[in-house]
Amino acid sequence: MYPNRKTTVAAVALWTAALGLLAGCGSGPPESNATATASGRATASGQPADGCPEALQKAKAAVRAAERTDTAWTGPRSGPEAVPGKTLVYVAQTMTNPGVAGVAKGVREAAEAIGWNVRIIDGEGTPAGIQAAFSQAVTLKPSGIVIGGFDPRLTAQQVARAEEAGIPLIGWHAVSSPGPSTSPKLFTNITTKVEDVAGISADWVIARSDGDAGVVVFTDDSIPFARNKAELIKRQLATCPGVKLLAYENIPIPDASQRTPQEISSLLSRFAKKWTHSVAINDLYFADAAPAFRSAGKPGAGPPFNIGAGDGDPSAFQRINGGQHQAATVPEPLTQQGWQIVDEFNRAFAGSPPSGYVAPVHVVTADNSGGGTSWDPEGYREAYEQIWRG
Structure with missing residues (x-):
């Protein structure tokens, strides 16, 4: 991956x-x-x-x-209206990883659409760098922290500090399965199955x-x-x-x-x-x-x-x-997953459960790629914006 x-x-x-x-x-x-x-x-x-x-x-x-x-959008079409004034920190495994960077791009886009602020801290691909980035994220006391492409067990101390501070965590490829996690405690984890x-x-x-x-x-x-x-x-x-x-x-x-x-x-x-x-x-x-x-x-x-x-x-x-x-x-819809992360945080802030959405698998060949270099399905931006407008 x-x-x-x-x-x-x-x-x-x-x-x-x-x-x-x-x-x-x-x-x-x-x-x-x-x-x-x-x-x-x-x-x-x-x-x-x-x-x-x-x-x-x-x-x-x-x-x-x-x-x-x-294919039509099969993700959520209902949920809480946008909770205003939130700030997210995206802790990236490394921004030179195209997968991690692609999701970060989606988080930025979605945060702008919902009216939030986002800060990205690059862990630069090393355990020490990721731990330092996560420590910095907790110190900033954001509304939520994204675990972008690394195993949160590597940052167990920082995860514990975030939990003590009441900062919800959402992972992208943080654990092996999509959905909520109790150990480590994640509001949800975004990945295909x-x-x-x-x-x-x-x-x-x-x-x-x-x-x-x-x-x-x-x-x-x-x-x-x-x-x-x-x-x-x-x-x-x-x-x-x-x-x-x-x-x-x-x-x-x-x-x-x-x-x-x-x-x-x-x-x-x-x-x-x-x-x-x-x-x-x-x-x-x-x-x-x-x-x-x-x-x-x-x-x-x-x-x-x-x-x-x-x-x-x-x-x-x-x-x-x-x-x-x-x-x-078999690509993942990276930008779409960034938008989903923002929507899942909005549900967490509103006291709602996770959406439970998992992106379906997609196969790319030369016949259906359209000459592109990523898989970015249609419909999700409009659906999420409609949810947030209420």
Whole structure:
């Protein structure tokens, strides 16, 4: 979820509170009979595979829905009127992280619309910097504090001070699940559901391959959240017997820039045309993989066809739009989530419960990106402004 190379290591290390779910994976048809069609999809002896009709039908329906860009706003349309005169402090993991910065942009926009003040304090990507930024935020005695992209356990003392001062906290990617949290105490946490992101990533492979693929999964098992996401991806892939898991590549994110190109070369040597698709828990793996694919003479538009089960940072959009070794990503609506944070604070200030809204997953490809570098759905600004006007 942390796309900036310089900040990825520090940021991902902070986000370690997650489920430790174990899941099995299935196997597909024998590798020895697999060849590649003109589209790059592996089939048994060049013939259509038996596949998984039920799973394939479900996957195609899910992907069609997730790829739509004309969906209506499904978030809240009612809530408390704007509570006036509030000030927020956004404590950023680091503003060089495009995800964190994108949400901050949304918070700024929404605060201006509702008539509040916002101050952003940059933690600069280090534990000491984040702790200092959070301490400064508490000292300022704002109406509310945003935990922007880091694990609040890192700042347990500052969280306790904020609670003692009666300052509500809202997180973005602060804990593994959306919604309120009791430990640490958060009014709510804004994120998509990891189960949904993992599921749609695997469904995209099933649908894209017509239920007959050779897949490599890239992850970092040292991070519980990433390991859980990868296991969920494997579980969903296994719903289609025609999809074969060729390899599970455990590459720690701190080592990704060095190890990924080497592993790509090895995988191409081992599996050749049998390798038709890849899923990574973060888009950054494909940034590191691209040079190795180019060196091996692989076409930028695939195969293998690669999807990132991450936030959808601008570089991922650029690779997708340019057909450069990434075919899809599962982005988060960063600006929209910033607006939601402001609305959730307004509910907290008014004594109302959280909205409970969780943004649905979206799949971006070159066909539906519109050439953009972020996912910014329509309708939410108008809906929130209507709520705040009363």
